[in-house]
Amino acid sequence: MATFKFIIFLLLQLLLQFHPGKSDLQLNYYSESCPRAEAIIKEQVTKLYQKHGNTAVSWIRNLFHDCIVKSCDASLLLETVNGVESEKTSSRSFGMRNFKYINTIKDALEKECPMTVSCADIVSLSARDGAVLLGGPYIEMKTGRRDSKESHAALVDSSIPNHNDTISSVLSTFQSIGIDTEGTVALLGAHSVGRVHCINIVHRLYPTVDPTLDPDYAGYLKGRCPSPYPDPNAVEYARNDRETPMVLDNMYYKNILSHKGLLLVDQQLVSDPSTYPFVEKMAADNGYFHDHFSRALLTLSENNPLTGDEGEIRKDCRYVNAN
Ligand code: HEM
Ligand SMILES: *[C@@H]1O[C@H](CO)[C@@H](O)[C@H](O)[C@H]1NC(C)=O
Secondary structure, eight states, X not given: OHHHHHHHHHHHHHHHHHOOSOOOOBTTTTTTTOTTHHHHHHHHHHHHHHHOTHHHHHHHHHHHHHHTTTOSSSGGGOOOBTTBOOGGGSGGGTTOOOTHHHHHHHHHHHHHSTTTSOHHHHHHHHHHHHHHHTTOOOOOOOBOOXXXXXXXXXXXXXXXXXXXXXXXXXXXXXXXXXXXXXXXHHHGGGGGSSEEEGGGTGGGTSSSOOTTXXXXXXXXXXXXXXXXXXOTTSOOEEESOSSSTTOOSTHHHHHHHTXXXXXXXXXXXXXXXXXXXXXXXXXXXXXXXXXXXXXXHHHHHTSXXXXXXXXXXXXXXXBOOOO
């Protein structure tokens, strides 16, 4: 029996050794195949930021929405075709923007190295470079992710937390991909930039104001969102952080401590005893926030990637390659 087990063990080792598919992400994966890949992405992200500052904000949200749904595989970017629904059509993706500029980045890469750099790596590296432009930390990221051949639209609602989910369910979602409580609190600091549409706010304003919301701030938000039933097509929104809306800083934590959180989930970080201590520490120390944000974003960016001969390198990030 023992010998039999040993033989099985040896066979497994052999299989693992010669299995050609699975390999890991690595630093500078494109150093031989497309040496300027990371420089090109950075150039494009910078140019886009100079024209439309909020593109940098979008790249950070993209990483979250792509990676938390099964894998960092650019499935998020696929359009609805042949009856296969795009992940972007889910209500969880409400308000996502600037997707057309992903094509700008991809086109620049295709010009230099056709069919070489994955859309999944563009999602990660654009978020990395966007964070720096917004005054956030620089995060060293590995590359070598490959693109999925399918959309995971059916998994979106169960994978991406909703604006009014409980903290315990949010924590367990992030826990399941290896991000601890402190890391989750830090990631939500991404809500230090960008905007929230009224549709995600009005339930805290009407018919009565949520008591965890500062009354003066509620008054301001009612001005931004005058109707309890906002038209989902109207561009009615409030900025996440009135103080420093385009800076990835710890103002978010100061805001929620003074009851100026926009989403219910933001505000609950303060009322939940498991997250409150981290909120306090992050509000007090921007460097500490940045350290934990970096660590958690890195983990998020390495969630279950396709590598080796899995998936493909898409030519156009919106569509699976034809063949
Ligand atoms: C519990 C987890 C989270 C929930 C429920 C959540 C929910 C939301 C909602 C409802 C919006 C506003 C959408 C709109 O009305 O336009 C939003 C915006 C945003 N979220 Fe999150 N989010 C979460 C975590 C994250 C994480 C982990 C990141 C990135 C690390 C992130 C990045 C962003 C960014 C950058 C925006 C602003 C987008 C823009 O202005 O275009 N979020 N989020
Ligand atoms: C959360 O908000 C959604 C709308 O986005 C709503 O349908 C749902 O009933 C809310 N859930 C809770 C628990 O309030």
